[in-house]
Amino acid sequence: MTPAEEVTRLAAAVEDPELPSLTIGDLGILRGVAVDEGGHVDVNLTPTYSGCPAVEVIEHDVRAALADAGWGDVTVWRVLSPPWTTDWITPEGRRKLAAGGIAPPAAVAELAGARAAATAANNGRSAGGFGHALSQPVAFVVRCPHCGSKDTEVLSAFGSTPCKSLRRCRSCAEPFDHFKPL
Amino acid sequence: MSGTALDSAVACYVLALGDDALVCAQRLCEWATRAPAIEEDVALMNIALDLLGQARSLLAYAGELEGSGRREDELAYLRDERDFRNCQLVELDNGDFATTMARQLLFSAYQFELYGALSSSTDERLSGVAAKAVKEVAYHREHAAGWVVRLGDGTRESHARMAAALGTVWPFAGELFEPAAPAELVAAGVAAEAPSLQGPWLSWVTSILSAATLDIPTVTWAPSGGRHGLHTEAFGYLLAEMQHLHRSYPGATW
Numbered sequence: 347m348t349p350a351e352e353v354t355r356l357a358a359a360v361e362d363p364e365l366p367s368l369t370i371g372d373l374g375i376l377r378g379v380a381v382d383e384g385g386h387v388d389v390n391l392t393p394t395y396s397g398c399p400a401v402e403v404i405e406h407d408v409r410a411a412l413a414d415a416g417w418g419d420v421t422v423w424r425v426l427s428p429p430w431t432t433d434w435i436t437p438e439g440r441r442k443l444a445a446g447g448i449a450p451p452a453a454v455a456e457l458a459g460a461r462a463a464a465t466a467a468n469n470g471r472s473a474g475g476f477g478h479a480l481s482q483p484v485a486f487v488v489r490c491p492h493c494g495s496k497d498t499e500v501l502s503a504f505g506s507t508p509c510k511s512l513r514r515c516r517s518c519a520e521p522f523d524h525f526k527p528l
Numbered sequence: 529m530s531g532t533a534l535d536s537a538v539a540c541y542v543l544a545l546g547d548d549a550l551v552c553a554q555r556l557c558e559w560a561t562r563a564p565a566i567e568e569d570v571a572l573m574n575i576a577l578d579l580l581g582q583a584r585s586l587l588a589y590a591g592e593l594e595g596s597g598r599r600e601d602e603l604a605y606l607r608d609e610r611d612f613r614n615c616q617l618v619e620l621d622n623g624d625f626a627t628t629m630a631r632q633l634l635f636s637a638y639q640f641e642l643y644g645a646l647s648s649s650t651d652e653r654l655s656g657v658a659a660k661a662v663k664e665v666a667y668h669r670e671h672a673a674g675w676v677v678r679l680g681d682g683t684r685e686s687h688a689r690m691a692a693a694l695g696t697v698w699p700f701a702g703e704l705f706e707p708a709a710p711a712e713l714v715a716a717g718v719a720a721e722a723p724s725l726q727g728p729w730l731s732w733v734t735s736i737l738s739a740a741t742l743d744i745p746t747v748t749w750a751p752s753g754g755r756h757g758l759h760t761e762a763f764g765y766l767l768a769e770m771q772h773l774h775r776s777y778p779g780a781t782w
Contacts, residue, residue, distance in 0.1 A: 395660075396578050396584075396657070396660055397577040397581025397582070399577070426653070426656030426657060427655065428659070429656070429660040431663075461666075502568075504667075504671070506570070508577055508664075528663050
């Protein structure tokens with residue numbers, strides 16, 4: 347294993363502080379690693395959301411993980427381009443999300459399609475009563491991670507963290523988070 | 529434009545965009561614990577957090593370009609009113625929930641067009657921030673649209689309140705489409721051409737208002753000046769609250 351491969355393996359294994367056992371490798375936010383002859387390490391990370399409060403924690407955890415393995419001379423770079431997208435979440439990441447009770451994100455193309463359809467229909471109609479299903483002109487099928495039913499509704503586009511929306515299953519009546527396609 | 533002058537012009541432009549996001553985030557935070565429902569409390573705080581993240585990136589960049597050692601905190605907490613370049617729309621008092629949603633509708637829709645255009649800015653830092661932010665504000669404008677439609681096409685009371693709210697904020701939208709950067713910056717592909725954003729903005733906003741059974745208000749005055757440091761009375765109070773802690777305990781960390 348080359349030094350860069352070893353550092354990549356170590357960095358990719360760092361867990362996201364918020365999401366159930368997902369690593370930053372699973373999330374697709376580790377964008378590159380370089381190790382020069384002098385042993386200096388550069389790690390490129392990309393943030394998920396502009397205001398994600400976990401970014402600084404993750405950067406710290408990456409430095410700590412590398413330091414534990416003997417890589418003390420590390421610079422972590424925050425790279426904005428190309429912008430992170432949920433399409434970069436690996437299949438293993440999606441599996442872990444579902445196992446943790448979070449519906450994995452639909453493909454971004456699906457979101458774009460749903461938005462285009464809503465615009466075409468000019469259907470800004472609200473759904474549900476006050477405080478409940480806050481309307482969005484975007485409706486696409488999200489399976490309940492508890493019972494697997496497709497009969498779910500959105501309660502709020504903004505959930506426990508910026509990356510998630512809050513949904514409810516109309517079949518088993520459980521609420522759940524949905525990782526928003528971005 | 530020479531290198532330094534260009535940097536200075538870009539810094540000025542980036543600062544305006546950062547100030548928009550910062551001030552809007554600050555206003556949204558005033559809804560914490562006070563929103564109509566807990567889901568809305570969470571939604572508004574998440575939107576504010578997205579905006580704050582955009583503000584941090586933009587202010588940090590402006591500080592670097594300025595080159596006098598000011599970073600995001602110095603810029604956010606130690607400037608006086610006349611040095612802030614946000615549009616007046618975002619500094620308006622929140623008012624009732626309808627007024628806040630009307631403001632968010634107009635502002636988020638503007639940011640959507642703005643960041644969309646800036647995603648292809650020739651300034652790599654700016655295009656990076658914009659390409660990420662445009663996806664976030666897509667959700668912001670949908671959220672506002674949902675409420676505007678529900679309140680507009682709602683009860684007699686909610687419709688009247690929503691119409692009044694729209695009347696309050698609409699005149700402030702004009703400033704969004706005034707040039708915010710010198711012509712050279714637009715020509716160089718760094719800055720977006722603000723006037724050209726108005727067409728697509730109006731088209732989308734009109735479609736939402738139509739679904740909400742609301743009319744576009746008749747504009748009888750054209751407030752402006754935010755980009756030149758001229759702000760409303762409300763702004764002074766906002767800054768006082770936002771900056772008080774930092775100014776009271778200079779250099780404090782925790």
